[in-house]
Amino acid sequence: MMESQPLQEPSATAAAEGAEPAGAPPAVVPGKEFTRTCKGLVVVLIGGYVLLQLLPSSLNYLAIIPSKTIPYVWTVFTAGYIEQVLPGAIGSSLGLLFCGKDIEPVWGRKEFLKFIILVNSICGILAFFFAIALYYVTGKESFLVTPLSGFHGCLAGFLVALKQLLPNLELPMCFFWKIKAKWMPFFVVCFSSIMAFIVPDSINFLPTLVSGMYVSWLYLRYFQRNPLTGLKGDPSDDFSFPSLFPDVMRPVTDPVANLFDRMLCARSKPSELALPVTDPAKASRRRERGERVLEERLAADHAADTEAPARNHSTAED
Numbered sequence: 001m002m003e004s005q006p007l008q009e010p011s012a013t014a015a016a017e018g019a020e021p022a023g024a025p026p027a028v029v030p031g032k033e034f035t036r037t038c039k040g041l042v043v044v045l046i047g048g049y050v051l052l053q054l055l056p057s058s059l060n061y062l063a064i065i066p067s068k069t070i071p072y073v074w075t076v077f078t079a080g081y082i083e084q085v086l087p088g089a090i091g092s093s094l095g096l097l098f099c100g101k102d103i104e105p106v107w108g109r110k111e112f113l114k115f116i117i118l119v120n121s122i123c124g125i126l127a128f129f130f131a132i133a134l135y136y137v138t139g140k141e142s143f144l145v146t147p148l149s150g151f152h153g154c155l156a157g158f159l160v161a162l163k164q165l166l167p168n169l170e171l172p173m174c175f176f177w178k179i180k181a182k183w184m185p186f187f188v189v190c191f192s193s194i195m196a197f198i199v200p201d202s203i204n205f206l207p208t209l210v211s212g213m214y215v216s217w218l219y220l221r222y223f224q225r226n227p228l229t230g231l232k233g234d235p236s237d238d239f240s241f242p243s244l245f246p247d248v249m250r251p252v253t254d255p256v257a258n259l260f261d262r263m264l265c266a267r268s269k270p271s272e273l274a275l276p277v278t279d280p281a282k283a284s285r286r287r288e289r290g291e292r293v294l295e296e297r298l299a300a301d302h303a304a305d306t307e308a309p310a311r312n313h314s315t316a317e318d
Helices: 010-019 036-054 056-062 075-081 086-107 109-138 152-165 181-198 200-204 206-222 247-264 280-317
Strands: 170-174 177-180
Touching: 036 056, 036 075, 036 086, 036 109, 056 075, 075 109, 086 109, 086 152, 109 152, 109 206, 152 181, 152 206, 170 181, 177 181, 181 200, 181 206, 200 206
Parallel strands: none
Antiparallel strands: 170 177
């Protein structure tokens, strides 16, 4: 069972172990502690919920209300950090802490915050337009007056990032059931779609979840600059859009993925923006080399952290 163990495939870990000098400390993987950035963002999420309890009218100025968004344009950028109910605030905070501790050590604080701001902002814009479209299709005025907010779009993006970084990481769901990170985006979309039929009001959250996943995949696939290699994007087959779905669905997902790729990504071909190779084997080897560099860097940090208290202790004894 993998509880936050190797970064990717066993072959990458074996190569990393072979590259390490004798006597080196074991590789430290991301996810050991909650980061300060995530803790600060949790304060923002909890603070937003508390603000709504103290000043309920502030919801009109912080959440997306489609009928009022034109005067209050800034709400498409602030809505992603406002949780309206306590379970949402707690769930988003926990998701941020547990996902962030695996992602931020790899990306760094600046890239991590950039990702959150980008995904939340685009999800807010798309949520507004989708609510307007639902109003014109259904004629229900509730889509115009229902406040839309929450961190769930960004959490959906985190799941895509975990699929890229730790595809075989097993995430606990309930009791003894676990699911690998590479299948979590598909599972969440299916579960949310089913809930949208069972609880009609939950359909308001579905567009944000789906857009959060697709926007994050689009950014990571074509535009993110890899902090280890300095190159843009991830053109590997393991991170293609059809890879978000089970293999049995490839006959359906491949044509749809190609259609969306031509429509939305025609100017951002992976061969141009990402790695300057088209051979998937070479791309995989580059990813493995990047993982080895990351593991060695984290191992060195771990050694420094463990040696410092030992030196202080010996100095105190002298």
